[in-house]
Amino acid sequence: SQTIHQWPATLVQPVGSPLSLECTVEGTSNPNLYWYRQAAGRGLQLLFYSVGIGQISSEVPQNLSASRPQDRQFILSSKKLLLSDSGFYLCAWSPLRGEQYFGPGTRLTVT
Amino acid sequence: GENVGLHLPTLSVQEGDNSIINCAYSNSASDYFIWYKQESGKGPQFIIDIRSNMDKRQGQRVTVLLNKTVKHLSLQIAATQPGDSAVYFCAEGGAGSYQLTFGKGTKLSVIP
Numbered sequence: 548s549q550t551i552h553q554w555p556a557t558l559v560q561p562v563g564s565p566l567s568l569e570c571t572v573e574g575t576s577n578p579n580l581y582w583y584r585q586a587a588g589r590g591l592q593l594l595f596y597s598v599g600i601g602q603i604s605s606e607v608p609q610n611l612s613a614s615r616p617q618d619r620q621f622i623l624s625s626k627k628l629l630l631s632d633s634g635f636y637l638c639a640w641s642p643l644r645g646e647q648y649f650g651p652g653t654r655l656t657v658t
Numbered sequence: 659g660e661n662v663g664l665h666l667p668t669l670s671v672q673e674g675d676n677s678i679i680n681c682a683y684s685n686s687a688s689d690y691f692i693w694y695k696q697e698s699g700k701g702p703q704f705i706i707d708i709r710s711n712m713d714k715r716q717g718q719r720v721t722v723l724l725n726k727t728v729k730h731l732s733l734q735i736a737a738t739q740p741g742d743s744a745v746y747f748c749a750e751g752g753a754g755s756y757q758l759t760f761g762k763g764t765k766l767s768v769i770p
Contacts, residue, residue, distance in 0.1 A: 553701075579756055590747070591702075591760045598756060637701050645751070646692050647758055649701035 549574035553638050553650040561658055566611075566625040568653050570638030573619065578640040580621040581647060582613055585635040597621060633657045666745060668765045677735040679764045681748035686729060688750035692758070693722060693733045697744045705733070705746075735766075743768045 550573045560566060572578050582594040593606045595613035603613050610629060614622045621638055633656050639647040671677045683691065689710040694702035708715045708722045708731075715722050721734040731748050747763035 590762045593757060596756055641756075645690065646704055646707050647749075648704055649694075652699075652701045654699070 549640070549648065551638060551640055551648060551650040553636075553653050555653060556651065557654045557656075559656045559658060560628050562630055563627050566623070566628050566632070566655070568623040568636055568638075568655075570621040570623075570650055571619055572621075572640045575619070575640065575642070577618060578642065580615060581639040581641070582621065582623050583637040583639065585637060585652075587634075591637070594623070628657045630657050666763050666765045668767060670767045670769060671738045672769050673738060673740060675738055677733075677738045677742070677766060679733045679735075679746050679766065681731040681733075681761045681764075683729050683731060683748065683750045683759075683761075685750060685752060685759065686726075688752045688759075690751050691722070691724060691731050692749045692751070693720075693731075694747055694749065695742075695744045696747070696763070702747070738766075738768050740768045740770055742766060 552571050554569055579598050581596045583591045584594055585591050594611060595603055595605055597603050597615045600615055600618055603615060610625055612624050636653045636655055638650040641647040690707060692707040693705040695705050696702040706717045706720050706722050708724050713724050719736045723732045733746060735742055743766055745763045745765050748761040749758040751758045
């Protein structure tokens with residue numbers, strides 16, 4: 548069966564510091580991968596998605612970036628965090644086109 | 659600072675009763691629909707999906723109904739239990755798209 552991992556689970560970072568969140572998927576090949584942010588009481592905001600290694604589509608212009616160095620690895624990064632980057636970051640995977648399965652999430656607090 | 663979050667609709671149900679959570683979708687071209695459950699501090703969990711060529715699908719204690727005429731989706735939970743307390747939201751997807759469109763969610767509170 549497929550599993551999706553995210554780490555770290557929680558992170559507290561000062562404004563202006565860099566960020567690296569990692570997501571890995573097991574048990575499937577060539578998945579579509581997604582990064583979402585969920586602010587308190589709000590819905591899911593799609594940040595990036597990837598349909599293959601090195602292929603990244605950005606949905607929202609901001610100071611975040613994503614990379615997919617391996618088939619089942621998806622990384623969310625920032626060079627300098629802003630206060631507004633605080634939130635719950637979720638990684639998800641899906642087969643070709645269809646339902647998405649989410650990871651456990653990373654709670655990021657920028658102070 | 660952070661924006662003030664939207665107030666989610668809340669449904670309070672007595673333990674043992676049935677729950678019905680509703681969702682209106684926007685795109686008549688969507689051809690599959692999904693319900694997710696999200697407990698506090700956790701990632702959304704896939705519950706059940708339905709394709710547009712169906713109007714009803716049943717799972718374990720859950721039933722999803724699709725009314726394409728009025729673009730309405732509902733999730734019925736039978737014999738609601740305290741462990742069902744969570745935020746539930748629907749999602750719709752369309753042919754040719756890698757993306758899902760998510761609803762805002764409904765908070766289900768089960769009264770023991």
